[in-house]
Amino acid sequence: MSYKTDLGRVIGLGTANEGVHEWFSGRVLSVALVPLAVLFLWIVGSLIGEEHSTVVAAFQNPFKAIVVILFLLVAFKHLADGAKEILLDYVHGKATLAISLVATRLICYFLGAAGAFAVAKIAFAG
Structure with missing residues (x-):
């Protein structure tokens, strides 16, 4: 018994046409976060309690x-994708779901961009 439509069977996609992409994207982001998180903790952890000039340097x-910016962008993208899955599972009203999805994605992207901007500003302007 198959839940795929005839067209889905022919082109190899499920009914949503994006399930494999989302699954694979989540795995790639997870694997990328492992070394990035280790490097991020090593970089930022060594700066705890240091003087401002040491942190700027x-x-x-x-x-x-670059490592810190990549970590922030990948982590917030991963967070946005994970929150989307949770919202799709547990929010049932169409309007509430749409607003929640847009708000969550905007918040995650804003926080990632703000963190990347902060690191870039420190890197370029001191």
């Missing part, structure tokens, strides 16, 4: 700034 290193 650390983020002016291109490798450290």
Whole structure:
């Protein structure tokens, strides 16, 4: 017994036409977060309790700034995708679901962009 439509069987997609993409994207983001999280904790953890000038000097290193920015962007994208799945499972009203999905995605993207901007500002302006 198959739940796929005839067209879905022919082109190899499920009924939503994006299930494999979302599943694979979630796995790629999860795998990418492992080394990024370790590097992020190593970089930021070593700066706890340091003077302002030491922190600025650390983020002016291109490798450290890029790692922190990548971590923030990937982490908030992963958060947005995970929150979307939770909302799709537990919010049942159409209007409430639409508003929740848009608001959650905007908040996650805003926080990721704000963090990336903050690191970039420290890296370039000091």
